[in-house]
Amino acid sequence: MQKVLLQKVIPPLLLLAGVLSLALWYWQGSQTMPALFPAGRSTTLLLIDPGHGGEDGGAVSVSGEKESDINLSIALKCDQIAGLMGIPVELLRTEDSSLASPEAESLREKKREDLARRVEMVNSAQQAVLLSIHQNSFPDSSYSGAQVFYRPTEESEAWALHTQELLRQVVNPDNRRQAKEIPSDIYLMSHISCPAILVECGFLSHAGEAQLLLEEPYQCRLSVAIIGAYLSLPLPAGEAEQRYSSAQNTN
Numbered sequence: 001m002q003k004v005l006l007q008k009v010i011p012p013l014l015l016l017a018g019v020l021s022l023a024l025w026y027w028q029g030s031q032t033m034p035a036l037f038p039a040g041r042s043t044t045l046l047l048i049d050p051g052h053g054g055e056d057g058g059a060v061s062v063s064g065e066k067e068s069d070i071n072l073s074i075a076l077k078c079d080q081i082a083g084l085m086g087i088p089v090e091l092l093r094t095e096d097s098s099l100a101s102p103e104a105e106s107l108r109e110k111k112r113e114d115l116a117r118r119v120e121m122v123n124s125a126q127q128a129v130l131l132s133i134h135q136n137s138f139p140d141s142s143y144s145g146a147q148v149f150y151r152p153t154e155e156s157e158a159w160a161l162h163t164q165e166l167l168r169q170v171v172n173p174d175n176r177r178q179a180k181e182i183p184s185d186i187y188l189m190s191h192i193s194c195p196a197i198l199v200e201c202g203f204l205s206h207a208g209e210a211q212l213l214l215e216e217p218y219q220c221r222l223s224v225a226i227i228g229a230y231l232s233l234p235l236p237a238g239e240a241e242q243r244y245s246s247a248q249n250t251n
């Protein structure tokens with residue numbers, strides 16, 4: 001009983017500790033924070049896309065875990081942290097299900113409809129940005145480390161570079177992976193029009209990293225780094241000034 005209670009209490013505490021330490025780290029490191037947070041991010045909707053879901057489990061870890069479950073677990077933590085920090089946030093799915101209609105029959109049809117629905121949700125949102133959460137897999141099981149991909153826009157690239165750097169500092173100090181432009185054949189990313197990044201949090205084909213990706217504290221650290229990067233990302237100059245002055249006017 002006591003063990004169950006501890007298991008329930010520890011993850012939120014870790015989460016809170018992570019957010020507070022990141023906030024303190026950021027506060028010490030920048031003089032411009034009041035202009036960017038919360039005023040800068042409070043008017044943009046952060047859409048979080050937990051990749052795959054339902055019958056489409058995505059990649060499978062060496063111990064048989066589905067990518068879709070890990071994506072959802074990390075996305076839910078990102079959602080909680082973002083909500084706690086006062087950022088408008090919405091998840092594209094909140095459970096292990098596909099967004100396809102019940103009429104879709106084959107897996108191929110379900111995947112196509114699911115992606116079309118995600119595109120529709122992103123493109124119909126006002127002033128939104130997209131954060132897509134996935135896990136990597138590769139035939140060579142020695143590959144490891146988080147990597148961030150971005151849509152080919154200036155804002156997406158800046159967001160991805162900053163997220164990659166924070167993931168390195170907070171999660172994997174030895175990770176030398178660089179943020180990269182997303183391949184044009186990724187359906188969701190090539191059919192939306194807002195700034196977007198896709199975070200491959202780690203490799204399910206690497207035994208050690210796959211185990212870490214299942215653990216709550218590791219998922220918390222990933223989520224803190226991802227949302228911390230979003231919060232501390234400098235806005236384009238004109239936009240930051242405009243949002244800061246409008247926030248000042250409402251005080």
Ligand SMILES: [Zn+2]
Binds near residue numbers: 051052058134
């Ligand atoms: Zn995936």
